[in-house]
Amino acid sequence: AQSVTQLDSQVPVFEEAPVELRCNYSSSVSVYLFWYVQYPNQGLQLLLKYLSGSTLVESINGFEAEFNKSQTSFHLRKPSVHISDTAEYFCAVRYTGGFKTIFGAGTRLFVKA
Amino acid sequence: EAQVTQNPRYLITVTGKKLTVTCSQNMNHEYMSWYRQDPGLGLRQIYYSMNVEVTDKGDVPEGYKVSRKEKRNFPLILESPSPNQTSLYFCASSAGGGTSPSLYEQYFGPGTRLTVT
Numbered sequence: 405a406q407s408v409t410q411l412d413s414q415v416p417v418f419e420e421a422p423v424e425l426r427c428n429y430s431s432s433v434s435v436y437l438f439w440y441v442q443y444p445n446q447g448l449q450l451l452l453k454y455l456s457g458s459t460l461v462e463s464i465n466g467f468e469a470e471f472n473k474s475q476t477s478f479h480l481r482k483p484s485v486h487i488s489d490t491a492e493y494f495c496a497v498r499y500t501g502g503f504k505t506i507f508g509a510g511t512r513l514f515v516k517a
Numbered sequence: 518e519a520q521v522t523q524n525p526r527y528l529i530t531v532t533g534k535k536l537t538v539t540c541s542q543n544m545n546h547e548y549m550s551w552y553r554q555d556p557g558l559g560l561r562q563i564y565y566s567m568n569v570e571v572t573d574k575g576d577v578p579e580g581y582k583v584s585r586k587e588k589r590n591f592p593l594i595l596e597s598p599s600p601n602q603t604s605l606y607f608c609a610s611s612a613g614g615g616t617s618p619s620l621y622e623q624y625f626g627p628g629t630r631l632t633v634t
Contacts, residue, residue: 494560
């Protein structure tokens with residue numbers, strides 16, 4: 405069965421420290437990969453996506469994610485977090501030829517001053 | 518402003534009382550979807566629609582119905598709600614229903630928090 409695993413349910417980190425949120429998916433076929441962010445009491449919004457080409461993708465607010473096909477991973481990283489990055493982050497996978505998007509359980513990032 | 522709207526935002530109801538949660542998008546998107554969000558489970562897809570009059574089950578369709586009579590609207594219907602349907606519900610839309618992957622980005626509504634007692 406297709407699945408997405410986010411290895412950490414909660415990640416507490418101090419402001420200006422680096423962070424990595426891990427995501428693995430189960431598949432041997434081509435995929436499209438997404439990270440969505442949910443701020444408190446809001447809907448989800450796209451943070452970044454991998455469709456094809458360069459395996460390293462970046463967002464406008466300093467996050468980046470690297471697609472690793474051999475390890476079926478799409479980990480999200482930021483070299484220096486801010487208080488405003490406190491949110492829940494969801495990894496999502498859409499398999500080529502399909503219409504369904506599968507989400508991970510989410511990782512709650514909590515940035516402390 | 519491009520957006521997905523849902524109504525109501527909050528709803529408390531009793532077991533067995535039929536309810537409808539509306540969803541509307543103003544981006545002329547083909548693809549629309551309903552998810553429920555539960556702690557520790559992330560988002561699970563209930564139903565999705567690739568276009569008008571074309572719908573299909575997601576991973577957790579039991580107890581829900583949908584319809585897609587117009588491109589912009591995709592209501593979620595609970596014919597006989599039960600307490601296990603207490604959850605946070607999100608509607609989403611995207612331009613791509615199976616064509617260009619660059620259109621697969623989903624736009625989410627603000628959510629509807631449903632409590633069934």
